[in-house]
Amino acid sequence: MSKDSVRERFILPYGDHRGDGVVQVSFTLPLPDGPLGDEAARQVMRQMALNDPQVAESTSLGENYTFYVGYGKLSRPVETGKLKVARPLWDKIEPAAVEEMVNRRLGRPIVVVGAATGSDAHTVGLDAILNYKGFAGDHGLEAYSCFKVVNMGSQVPNEDLVSRAAREKADAILVSQVVTQGNVHLANLTNLSELLEAEGWRDKVVLVAGGPRITHALALELGYDAGFGAQTRPQDVASYLAQEVLRRKSLY
Numbered sequence: 001m002s003k004d005s006v007r008e009r010f011i012l013p014y015g016d017h018r019g020d021g022v023v024q025v026s027f028t029l030p031l032p033d034g035p036l037g038d039e040a041a042r043q044v045m046r047q048m049a050l051n052d053p054q055v056a057e058s059t060s061l062g063e064n065y066t067f068y069v070g071y072g073k074l075s076r077p078v079e080t081g082k083l084k085v086a087r088p089l090w091d092k093i094e095p096a097a098v099e100e101m102v103n104r105r106l107g108r109p110i111v112v113v114g115a116a117t118g119s120d121a122h123t124v125g126l127d128a129i130l131n132y133k134g135f136a137g138d139h140g141l142e143a144y145s146c147f148k149v150v151n152m153g154s155q156v157p158n159e160d161l162v163s164r165a166a167r168e169k170a171d172a173i174l175v176s177q178v179v180t181q182g183n184v185h186l187a188n189l190t191n192l193s194e195l196l197e198a199e200g201w202r203d204k205v206v207l208v209a210g211g212p213r214i215t216h217a218l219a220l221e222l223g224y225d226a227g228f229g230a231q232t233r234p235q236d237v238a239s240y241l242a243q244e245v246l247r248r249k250s251l252y
Ligand code: B12
Pocket: 114, 119, 120, 121, 122, 123, 124, 125, 126, 128, 129, 135, 174, 175, 176, 177, 178, 179, 180, 181, 208, 209, 210, 211, 212, 213, 228, 229, 230, 231, 232, 233, 237
């Protein structure tokens, strides 16, 4: 194996030069800004297996709380060849191709009902996926002629979401959960999938969860068909929904 391919297989974070293993970390400690806090911050970094820990910045957050930015060096490289990478089971398709495929094969729009459920008042993530304006230059599902979008907004009880989805004859239910404090998202998401089961509706709808702490693996664990996390683009969701809805009707 050449020297270059070994370098590519065993990698360390890059700070000032290749292989130095330097990383930046930030965290808050329940201590006042001062020498004891600095030493505690360095100890936190040692416990993260960082060598030569340094406190680059400490900012008091008020009485007895301090925010730290630190630097340290990792020495154990990551062997990229041994990583198991979870890849999505759907292909990313350009918006025009999604439209063409759904319009031609299904012959009607895919009906999508979305909401941020329970006590969750965060709408920006859901709107980013559903609304015309979209996210990061990528238009949301409303911009596609092949989706009919019902955006119920935030703090929607699971029962209301299920009854609206039934009324709209939804092909897909899209749930946003941003607040995860006390694992409220797990209870809420589980409750929705159980509610759909109880109504005999679970198999008839594509159930999708999204939010910054949601992963595809977590969504599957909770009885969902797919999960989308931070930085999701509307095009990812449009591609997935088109393929999954058509696949269920043996059209893909
Ligand atoms: C704006 C904001 C608010 C606004 C929300 C306004 C609104 N209309 O949405 C207000 C001020 C109301 C608010 C309130 C609160 N907030 Co707030 N808020 C934020 C903030 C700053 C930005 C969130 C955001 O808009 N991100 C931008 C969007 C585009 O990103 P996103 O949500 O991740 O969405 C993307 C993906 O996750 C995914 N996605 C999201 N949803 C869905 C759904 C589907 C179906 C799919 C496919 C994909 C998908 O796609 C999106 C695009 O890529 C974050 C901190 C941060 N920087 O993230 C805190 C944050 C989310 N809030 C937090 C908290 C704690 C609260 C409060 C509890 C604070 C309080 N004590 O009152 C309240 C909760 C209110 C409630 N009942 O829900 C915490 C959550 C911590 C946690 N892990 O639980 C955060 C992380 C701040 C923090 N660091 O503590 N908040």
